[in-house]
Amino acid sequence: MVHILRPIAFLLALMAPLAGSMAQPGGAQPGGGTPSPGNTNRILAVVNGDIITRSDVQSRRRLFALSAGLRTDESATAGLDAQILRLLIDERLRLQEVNRRRIATSDQEIAEALSGIEERNGMTRGKLLEDLRRAGVEPRVMYDQLRVQIGWGRLLRALLGPQGEPSPSEVNEALTAARARIGEAEFQVSEIFIPVDNPAQIAEAQAFVDDVIGRLRRGLAFPVAATQFSQAQTALQGGDLGWVKADQLDPAVARIVTQMPPGAVSNAIRVPGGWQIVALRQKRESGRDNATLLSVRQVYMPFTSPLNPQAPTAQQIEVVERARALQASARSCDAMEAASRGSPRPADPGPIRLEQVNPPQFRELLAGLAPGRASEPIIAPEGIIVLMVCGRETRNLAEITPEQVRTQLVRDRAELLSRQVQRDLRRRAQIEMRATTSAQQRG
Numbered sequence: 439m440v441h442i443l444r445p446i447a448f449l450l451a452l453m454a455p456l457a458g459s460m461a462q463p464g465g466a467q468p469g470g471g472t473p474s475p476g477n478t479n480r481i482l483a484v485v486n487g488d489i490i491t492r493s494d495v496q497s498r499r500r501l502f503a504l505s506a507g508l509r510t511d512e513s514a515t516a517g518l519d520a521q522i523l524r525l526l527i528d529e530r531l532r533l534q535e536v537n538r539r540r541i542a543t544s545d546q547e548i549a550e551a552l553s554g555i556e557e558r559n560g561m562t563r564g565k566l567l568e569d570l571r572r573a574g575v576e577p578r579v580m581y582d583q584l585r586v587q588i589g590w591g592r593l594l595r596a597l598l599g600p601q602g603e604p605s606p607s608e609v610n611e612a613l614t615a616a617r618a619r620i621g622e623a624e625f626q627v628s629e630i631f632i633p634v635d636n637p638a639q640i641a642e643a644q645a646f647v648d649d650v651i652g653r654l655r656r657g658l659a660f661p662v663a664a665t666q667f668s669q670a671q672t673a674l675q676g677g678d679l680g681w682v683k684a685d686q687l688d689p690a691v692a693r694i695v696t697q698m699p700p701g702a703v704s705n706a707i708r709v710p711g712g713w714q715i716v717a718l719r720q721k722r723e724s725g726r727d728n729a730t731l732l733s734v735r736q737v738y739m740p741f742t743s744p745l746n747p748q749a750p751t752a753q754q755i756e757v758v759e760r761a762r763a764l765q766a767s768a769r770s771c772d773a774m775e776a777a778s779r780g781s782p783r784p785a786d787p788g789p790i791r792l793e794q795v796n797p798p799q800f801r802e803l804l805a806g807l808a809p810g811r812a813s814e815p816i817i818a819p820e821g822i823i824v825l826m827v828c829g830r831e832t833r834n835l836a837e838i839t840p841e842q843v844r845t846q847l848v849r850d851r852a853e854l855l856s857r858q859v860q861r862d863l864r865r866r867a868q869i870e871m872r873a874t875t876s877a878q879q880r881g
Contacts (some may be wrong), residue, residue, distance in 0.1 A: 485867060485869050494526055531864065532590050552567075562783070602848060612847060650667065730792040737761075741754050810827075
């Protein structure tokens with residue numbers, strides 16, 4: 439029951455990397471004690487006059503460790519600093535270009551983006567900032583990161599101009615071609631793209647990519663790694679490319695994806711401009727994916743301490759009694775929403791695909807639950823949930839629509855332009871590396 443019982447800890451893990459990349463010099467170092475000021479503020483790179491310090495790299499690395507569930511000491515993430523520094527340089531170049539073009543992002547847009555993140559992850563308003571503070575991340579770090587991401591997307595749209603919006607004839611042509619290929623294989627793919635524009639860095643970048651692949655195969659969540667390290671436009675979506683056909687991928691990537699079993703992570707794949715890692719989540723036939731979608735309301739009643747079934751506390755007994763009373767009295771989804779007011783979890787967890795609900799016992803419960811009837815209380819160590827099915831429909835999720843085609847065309851154009859602009863920014867930049875005693879210039 440991913441949408442209903444999803445742990446808040448994982449949501450924080452997914453979002454923490456967004457805050458790491460814009461950490462400011464001298465900021466708090468979560469979980470790592472207090473480093474000496476001189477060492478923390480040591481300048482590692484100067485990017486067109488802007489400095490990147492050891493503190494920036496440490497913040498990013500430690501947040502990666504936090505999000506990946508690793509220890510926050512250096513031994514857990516050894517070998518990442520060089521690549522993290524390069525990623526921070528690329529991000530600083532993006533920020534400079536956004537500022538140079540005077541592309542503004544309002545506080546209201548930042549607030550809306552933050553609310554959207556919380557809503558998509560089933561968090562109550564303000565919960566994300568609360569969790570970040572608890573992890574030692576100042577809210578302004580998140581605000582700065584969102585401001586850069588929004589500004590970069592706006593910059594790309596401005597550069598694309600009228601060409602960014604596909605014409606009706608282009609959409610219809612692509613739609614006709616897609617419908618003519620119904621029944622062909624489609625792949626649900628996630629990606630991590632690591633750019634390399636200096637031939638001298640190819641081996642080092644591949645070593646970093648191989649390290650990330652090893653972590654992914656040992657259990658690191660792909661969306662966490664993608665959000666943290668990928669320089670593709672899909673990074674903020676956890677690397678999600680959606681459903682694609684083989685010919686929509688780079689030929690080298692397509693050759694690998696078509697041979698991968700679902701759930702697999704590829705080796706490093708050399709592509710134009712860098713290295714790519716892909717994960718294959720699912721396969722299906724194009725245009726054919728019938729699903730049962732449920733609209734559900736939930737009421738979550740938390741315990742104040744973990745449940746010991748052999749010795750429940752008075753508060754836990756009272757919560758069980760309230761849950762049973764709700765089961766007996768609730769007759770509508772409006773009643774469930776009313777009962778959920780004040781709960782730390784939203785009443786509406788969003789659409790749920792019945793076929794993908796796990797464990798099987800939950801799937802069977804939802805499949806047999808009549809609309810408008812509350813479920814028996816579902817007891818977990820941290821609290822109780824009562825569910826109600828509000829609606830059930832069967833839909834072909836693979837049906838190809840004009841809006842899906844338009845979105846794909848826009849995304850492809852924006853991704854291509856993003857890589858071109860980033861490459862040009864690197865080529866024109868004055869970057870002084872101070873990681874060694876002898877400064878290195880790249881221009």
